[in-house]
Amino acid sequence: MIATGSVPAPDGAPARRDADRWATAREQLHARGLRWTPQRRMLVEVLGQTDGHVTGAELVERCRQKDASTIPSTVYRTLDVLEALGLVRHAHGPDGREEYHVLPETEHGHLHCSRCGSSWDIGPGEAAGLAVALQDGRGFQMDLTHLTVSGVCGPCAAATPIDTNLQGETMS
Amino acid sequence: MIATGSVPAPDGAPARRDADRWATAREQLHARGLRWTPQRRMLVEVLGQTDGHVTGAELVERCRQKDASTIPSTVYRTLDVLEALGLVRHAHGPDGREEYHVLPETEHGHLHCSRCGSSWDIGPGEAAGLAVALQDGRGFQMDLTHLTVSGVCGPCAAATPIDTNLQGETMS
DNA sequence: CTTGCTATTACAACATATCGCAACAGCGTG
DNA sequence: CACGCTGTTGCGATATGTTGTAATAGCAAG
Numbered sequence: 001m002i003a004t005g006s007v008p009a010p011d012g013a014p015a016r017r018d019a020d021r022w023a024t025a026r027e028q029l030h031a032r033g034l035r036w037t038p039q040r041r042m043l044v045e046v047l048g049q050t051d052g053h054v055t056g057a058e059l060v061e062r063c064r065q066k067d068a069s070t071i072p073s074t075v076y077r078t079l080d081v082l083e084a085l086g087l088v089r090h091a092h093g094p095d096g097r098e099e100y101h102v103l104p105e106t107e108h109g110h111l112h113c114s115r116c117g118s119s120w121d122i123g124p125g126e127a128a129g130l131a132v133a134l135q136d137g138r139g140f141q142m143d144l145t146h147l148t149v150s151g152v153c154g155p156c157a158a159a160t161p162i163d164t165n166l167q168g169e170t171m172s
Numbered sequence: 173m174i175a176t177g178s179v180p181a182p183d184g185a186p187a188r189r190d191a192d193r194w195a196t197a198r199e200q201l202h203a204r205g206l207r208w209t210p211q212r213r214m215l216v217e218v219l220g221q222t223d224g225h226v227t228g229a230e231l232v233e234r235c236r237q238k239d240a241s242t243i244p245s246t247v248y249r250t251l252d253v254l255e256a257l258g259l260v261r262h263a264h265g266p267d268g269r270e271e272y273h274v275l276p277e278t279e280h281g282h283l284h285c286s287r288c289g290s291s292w293d294i295g296p297g298e299a300a301g302l303a304v305a306l307q308d309g310r311g312f313q314m315d316l317t318h319l320t321v322s323g324v325c326g327p328c329a330a331a332t333p334i335d336t337n338l339q340g341e342t343m344s
Numbered sequence: 345c346t347t348g349c350t351a352t353t354a355c356a357a358c359a360t361a362t363c364g365c366a367a368c369a370g371c372g373t374g
Numbered sequence: 375c376a377c378g379c380t381g382t383t384g385c386g387a388t389a390t391g392t393t394g395t396a397a398t399a400g401c402a403a404g
Contacts, residue, residue, distance in 0.1 A: 002400055011285075014325035030371095031378090033381080034382090035369085035371075035380095035381060035382070036370075036371095036384080037369080037370070037381095039382080039383070040382090041263075047218060055360090055361070057359075057360060058359090060360090065299055069384090071385070072359080072360080072361075072362095073362070073363080073382070073383085073384080073385080074382080074383060074384075076360095076362075076385085077362090077382080078382095090200075092268040092320075095267065096264040096268035096269065096270060096391090097360070097361090098360080098361075104379065111306065113312075114315065114318075118379070120304075123258045125305075125337040125349070126302070126306060126309060127302060127364060128301070128303075128305075128320070129300070129301020129302050129304065129305050130298070130299060130301050132301065133297075133300075133301050134283065134294075134298060134321070134323070135297045137298060138283075138292075138325065138326055139325070139326025139327060139329065139330075140283060140285075140323055140324070140325050140329075141323045141324045141325075141329055142321055142322075142323040143286065143323040143324070144323075145324045146286075146321075146323075147321060148320075148324040149302070149306070149314055149315075149318075149319060150314075150315045150319070151312055151313045151314040151315040151318075152312070152313045153310070153311070153313075154302070154310055154311025154312060154317070157311065157313055161309050202401090205351080206348095206351070206352090206378095207350095207351055207352070207399085207401075208398050208400075208401095209351090209352065209353080209399080209400070211352080211353070212352090212379090228390075228391070229389075229390060232390090239394090241354090243354055243355070243390095245353085245355085245391085245392070245393080246352080246353060246354075248351080248391065248392075249353090249392095250352095256379080261364080265394070267361095268361090268391095269391090270391075279349075333380080343397075
């Protein structure tokens with residue numbers, strides 16, 4: 001896989017425009033003096049076949065399927081680089097694990113029910129209230145893509161009206 | 173719920189009231205058929221001397237100072253139990269690591285600047301907008317104590333010219 | 345005080361992510 | 375096309391949590 005610069009033909013990739021986005025990866029790396037290596041090429045390929053969210057471990061796993069010699073640290077480091085280029089974004093799942101978003105999805109955050117484990121996307125509209133409050137109050141610019149909100153969804157709240165909440169201890 | 177009104181806080185010293193909260197830990201455990209062990213006693217003691225936020229690793233570390241034979245898994249499992257009792261809450265720092273809140277602090281979330289690394293608390297007021305939007309829109313009850321918002325704080329945003337049009341170049 | 349049920353612990357193996365460092369390799373140059 | 379600067383990789387070590395399991399010990403009953 002010594003793709004010496006003269007092989008512009010991206011092997012039979014699906015005719016999808018998304019590919020264009022990733023096709024620029026190499027150029028973007030070059031533009032910053034970074035390199036286009038087999039490992040990076042592979043990860044970009046995997047990402048190109050991905051949509052939505054993926055955990056870091058999942059990406060490592062998929063890369064391993066293509067190349068069993070894949071090293072985790074390389075994958076994580078490459079993801080850092082791609083994030084710097086704006087090709088991916090990461091957030092943290094409800095359990096704190098890394099979770100990557102493949103761009104260019106609509107910017108969104110996540111909602112996670114701690115009771116049933118389901119999760120949904122949060123659009124800019126719903127987060128606007130918080131964003132404005134933080135912006136006006138502190139000039140803080142919220143990063144919606146990194147936002148994960150935990151709580152209890154409607155169905156679960158309705159299913160278990162009375163929970164063993166001991167919080168908010170009424171003292172004295 | 174067992175409203176133990178047997179110890180109506182002999183309010184001698186203001187600081188002592190915090191101790192009372194932890195003093196009930198044993199009773200609360202018993203009330204659920206759980207046990208009061210040296211390990212739990214130690215962790216509760218450590219938590220009693222803590223305020224604000226602590227990472228799991230930090231707690232493990234402090235317990236180790238009191239008892240070098242402390243095992244991490246025991247600490248984490250005990251924290252889970254204490255969380256079920258409502259004595260502590262956990263969230264995830266910007267890097268996804270566990271972060272515990274010792275109650276009864278005012279319920280709050282966290283704000284973290286990805287540029288300078290500083291962080292602040294978010295009060296119920298600021299989060300109200302989001303909470304209401306999620307509640308009205310989906311009947312979702314947000315858990316503010318588990319909320320961590322990432323973004324760029326005012327000073328950092330001011331220090332760096334606007335480049336949001338390009339691929340957000342998040343250094344690091 | 346002894347006994348017994350079972351919640352808890354210690355410990356080891358795993359899982360996920362990061363870091364240090366020496367060897368390697370991409371790619372611009374001569 | 376070889377050279378060499380420097381970005382990258384491989385890989386072991388480390389950090390932080392999680393989980394399985396046999397052995398231990400809290401606590402209440404007898």
